[in-house]
Amino acid sequence: MSINRRNILKYGAAGAAFLAAPFSLKVSQASPDFFSITAAPIKKSLMGAGGPLSDLWLYDGQTPGPEIRIKQGEYVMARLVNELEEPTTIHWHGIRIDNAMDGVPGLTQQAVMPGETFDYYFLAPDAGTYYYHSHNKTWSQVARGLYGPLIIEEKDEIFDKDHDLTLIIDDWRIGQDGKLDLASLGSMMDWSHGGRLGNLLTVNSQNQPSFKLNAGEDYRLRLINAANSRILEIDPSRFDAKILAYDGQSIGEPKKLSYSPLLLGPAQRVDLLITPKAGGDFSLEELSSGQAYAFANFEIVGEKSVTPSLKQLPLNSIPEPDIKNAKIFPLKMSGGAMRRVGDIYYQGKKLQGDDFRNTGQVWAFNGVANLPEKPFFTVKQGETVIIETINDTNFIHAMHVHGHHFRVIDRSGSDIDEGNPWRDTFLIGSEQTVKIAFVADNKGKWLYHCHMLEHAAAGMITWFEVV
Numbered sequence: 071m072s073i074n075r076r077n078i079l080k081y082g083a084a085g086a087a088f089l090a091a092p093f094s095l096k097v098s099q100a101s102p103d104f105f106s107i108t109a110a111p112i113k114k115s116l117m118g119a120g121g122p123l124s125d126l127w128l129y130d131g132q133t134p135g136p137e138i139r140i141k142q143g144e145y146v147m148a149r150l151v152n153e154l155e156e157p158t159t160i161h162w163h164g165i166r167i168d169n170a171m172d173g174v175p176g177l178t179q180q181a182v183m184p185g186e187t188f189d190y191y192f193l194a195p196d197a198g199t200y201y202y203h204s205h206n207k208t209w210s211q212v213a214r215g216l217y218g219p220l221i222i223e224e225k226d227e228i229f230d231k232d233h234d235l236t237l238i239i240d241d242w243r244i245g246q247d248g249k250l251d252l253a254s255l256g257s258m259m260d261w262s263h264g265g266r267l268g269n270l271l272t273v274n275s276q277n278q279p280s281f282k283l284n285a286g287e288d289y290r291l292r293l294i295n296a297a298n299s300r301i302l303e304i305d306p307s308r309f310d311a312k313i314l315a316y317d318g319q320s321i322g323e324p325k326k327l328s329y330s331p332l333l334l335g336p337a338q339r340v341d342l343l344i345t346p347k348a349g350g351d352f353s354l355e356e357l358s359s360g361q362a363y364a365f366a367n368f369e370i371v372g373e374k375s376v377t378p379s380l381k382q383l384p385l386n387s388i389p390e391p392d393i394k395n396a397k398i399f400p401l402k403m404s405g406g407a408m409r410r411v412g413d414i415y416y417q418g419k420k421l422q423g424d425d426f427r428n429t430g431q432v433w434a435f436n437g438v439a440n441l442p443e444k445p446f447f448t449v450k451q452g453e454t455v456i457i458e459t460i461n462d463t464n465f466i467h468a469m470h471v472h473g474h475h476f477r478v479i480d481r482s483g484s485d486i487d488e489g490n491p492w493r494d495t496f497l498i499g500s501e502q503t504v505k506i507a508f509v510a511d512n513k514g515k516w517l518y519h520c521h522m523l524e525h526a527a528a529g530m531i532t533w534f535e536v537v
């Protein structure tokens with residue numbers, strides 16, 4: 071089943087009646103306008119029809135989970151039904167969301183127990199490409215398939231549905247038997263190094279799918295990196311694509327990248343504009359191995375000639391940070407393999423010897439592994455925050471702020487990102503210091519964590535509060 075506007079309440083139609091309603095509606099009071107989304111185990115082949123069956127955990131039995139599509143300014147009303155054997159939640163990644171709906175167990179809600187449900191009800195303020203995923207035992211639940219696209223359409227249609235393609239990319243780790251490798255989930259080797267990397271790169275769970283596009287027409291490709299830890303390297307200029315948006319946020323006038331490759335870290339998104347030429351078949355290639363690997367193929371049909379595209383996406387309205395009056399919070403990342411770990415405190419206690427293996431905690435922010443009891447910082451709503459992240463580890467990381475989009479304002483040893491776009495996740499190299507700035511305009515308790523899911527589980531996660 072695809073979830074479309076039909077089963078989602080429109081903002082304006084009956085939305086007003088809900089404005090005063092409490093945010094966690096009890097099931098018994100839930101309106102029939104909630105669509106349900108069921109997390110459950112299922113056996114499926116990842117190796118094409120007839121292949122060995124993997125033990126997956128999916129939303130509505132599909133990988134990726136059903137595409138949720140609404141228009142900007144409408145509400146998402148989703149009832150999560152948990153048919154897993156573990157507690158779970160849904161996080162709506164990149165949405166500047168009501169805090170109570172952010173889906174973080176232990177911080178914004180209780181995890182949803184097996185057999186229970188939770189009603190998510192929130193306004194989608196910004197158009198763009200987002201996704202949703204489990205936020206409990208994320209390193210395991212997302213690796214088993216609990217994610218799906220969340221598309222917030224612009225108020226006025228810019229690309230119709232035939233010219234708007236979602237490509238959600240994942241790298242699965244497949245064992246010798248052709249099934250999803252479950253035995254290696256939680257491997258300390260992955261947790262202390264670069265995270266869990268897979269060996270099967272899929273688009274919408276398909277191995278090297280093909281798409282047919284018409285020559286001379288404008289298309290929007292929404293690329294979403296749903297991998298646990300892999301950074302994808304792609305070169306949009308190889309097929310004459312322009313950037314429309316990063317992490318859901320339009321950049322205004324579409325631009326060609328002046329460099330290559332584009333790094334798409336875990337949880338990052340990029341929207342591309344392409345107007346294929348007649349006969350101009352092309353592939354999306356992943357370049358990180360040094361050898362181009364074509365993971366999706368595009369066949370161009372028809373003869374229409376290309377006219378310069380006038381398409382662009384409207385900007386969402388996000389408050390500009392007030393850098394002069396900002397509060398600055400430094401955060402030092404430490405730990406991991408190939409470094410002296412230094413002092414790491416976990417649950418108030420200094421880790422030593424076997425503690426690292428026993429707790430699985432090997433990374434820290436400002437010397438603390440995992441969620442501290444007290445927030446990393448507290449600010450008043452409306453204040454500008456600068457987080458200065460100092461990567462004192464041997465690895466690259468993908469840092470994500472919940473509930474806000476930010477701009478990178480400084481990146482040591484390199485230019486700031488071209489066009490200085492809004493983002494919700496940024497990459498930070500080993501030994502690099504990156505400053506991001508945003509207006510903390512969204513009240514509540516928000517995570518700041520590495521989106522390499524093994525790193526988050528092994529300590530790289532903290533939170534801040536906007537009051």
Ligand code: C2O
Nearest residue numbers: 161163337470517
């Ligand atoms: Cu997409 Cu806290 O994550």
Ligand code: CU
Nearest residue numbers: 467520522525
């Ligand atoms: Cu990391």
